Amino acid sequence: MNALSLTADQRVVTIHSNTPGVTDWATKYFGRYWKASPPEGSTAVTGPVVTVMDGDHRVPVGGSHTQHAVFAREPIGYTRHPDGTVSAHTLSGPPLAFQYAPAEQHLRISSQRALQPAASPGRPTRLATAATRFAREMMRARLIADGWVLLHASAVVFPGGRALLALGGSGAGKTTTALTLASTGAALLANDCCFARPNTDGMLDLLPWPAAAAVGLGLLHALTFTESARSHLQTGEPPHPTQDRRVTDALTTGLAGALVSASGRELKAHIWPDQLTRWFGLSLATTGSAAAVLLPRVTPSLGAPGQANEGRRLEVTSSVFVISDEERYPDLFGFTEGSAAGTPRARAEVLDHLNRLPRQAIDLSHDQAANTLLLTALTASLIPAVSPSLLLES
Incomplete structure (x- = not known):
C-alpha cells in the first residue's frame, strides 16, 4: 500500500491507497500548504485515515439512499445508519463507494473496477480527486475540534x-x-x-x-501573469481539472478579456x-x-x-x-x-x-x-x- 501523512498544526490525516496515483495527487494537492510526506516509523497510525482501493471487485455498487447531495459537482446518495456509520455512492459512473466508521475515524473509498488514467497526463482520476477532497474535510474537522x-x-x-x-x-x-x-x-x-x-x-x-486559486483573466493580465501561463500550457502542462475549457483556450492563445458563462458567472483560471x-x-x-x-x-x-x-x-x-x-x-x-x-x-x-x-x-x-x-x-x-x-x- 502507498501511504501519505498530511500535517497541519500537529494534526495528522493519513491516506492509504493501492495505487500511487492517489498519493501522488494528494502530495501535489496539499504539499505547498500542509506538510505531505510518507508516515514516519512503523507505529500504528493514529487519527483520521482515508483508505482508497482502485479495482476492488468486492465493493457493492448501486442501491438506494435516504439522502442526496452534490459534493464538488458530484451527485452523491448517502445513508446515515443507526450505528453511526455512513454509506454512500456517487450517482454518476463509474460509481465510487464510500464507507465511513466514525468510531475509527476511517473513511474507505472504493471503485469496483479500475479507473482508467485521465486522458491528459497529469490529471487525477475521480478516485484521486475524491480522496484528496475528503481527506481535506477530515483535517478541517480536526482543526475545528481544536478551536480553529x-x-x-x-x-x-x-x-x-x-x-x-x-x-x-x-x-x-x-x-x-x-x-x-x-x-x-x-x-x-x-x-x-x-x-x-x-x-x-x-x-x-x-x-x-x-x-x-480562482483568478479572473483580467486580473491575470493586469498582474502580467498571462504570458507565463500561456508558455506553460503550450508546453503541455495540464490545466486544473475543473477549469473551463474556454479559459484554457483563452490562456493558451493569449486572449486577455474577461470570460462570462451563459448564466453571467465569470469564468476564471484555476491555479x-x-x-x-x-x-x-x-x-x-x-x-x-x-x-x-x-x-x-x-x-x-x-x-x-x-x-x-x-x-x-x-x-x-x-x-x-x-x-x-x-x-x-x-x-x-x-x-x-x-x-x-x-x-x-x-x-x-x-x-x-x-x-x-x-x-x-x-x-x-x-x-x-x-x-x-x-x-x-x-x-x-x-x-x-x-x-x-x-x-x-x-
Missing part, C-alpha cells in the same frame, strides 16, 4: 510573520488584494479561505486552506499553489499572525479611482465564517458533527479579535498600478514594520 475556524479571507504574510487579512464574500476583491501584495514581495498564505485561532500570546494565528510559485514566482507562507484587516470592494465603474473608504462600516460580522452547507463541500459524513463553522466559543473569540485589529475599508479600481500603490501604502500604515518602498522594489 475557517474564514472567507485572503492573507499575505510579511517578514516576521505579521499577516494582512482581506475579508469579504465572493467578488469582494480578496484575490486582487492578496495577489497584488504577493506580486510585490509578500508571501501568499490564502487566496480565498484560511483558518484562524487566537493563541495564548493574544495573537490571531492563521493556517492555509489548500485549494486552487494550483505550486503553479503560483513555478509560473509566477510568488512566495507562499504556511503560517502567520494577523496584524491588520482590509475590507475590500471592487468598484463597478471602470473609471472609478481606488481609495480608502472612510464611510463604510468596519465591523466584522459572522458572515466572515465559512460553513459547509453554503459551499461546494457539504458535510455528508458528519465529520464536524454540525460544527462546520467552528464552535460558538471559537467564533466569538475570533470575531472579537478581528474587531480589535486595525481595519480599513477600501474600494479597488480596475487600474492595477493604482491598486498596487494604494495597497502598499495602506499596508505600511496598518502594519508599520512593513515598508512600502521595500514592497514596491521587490
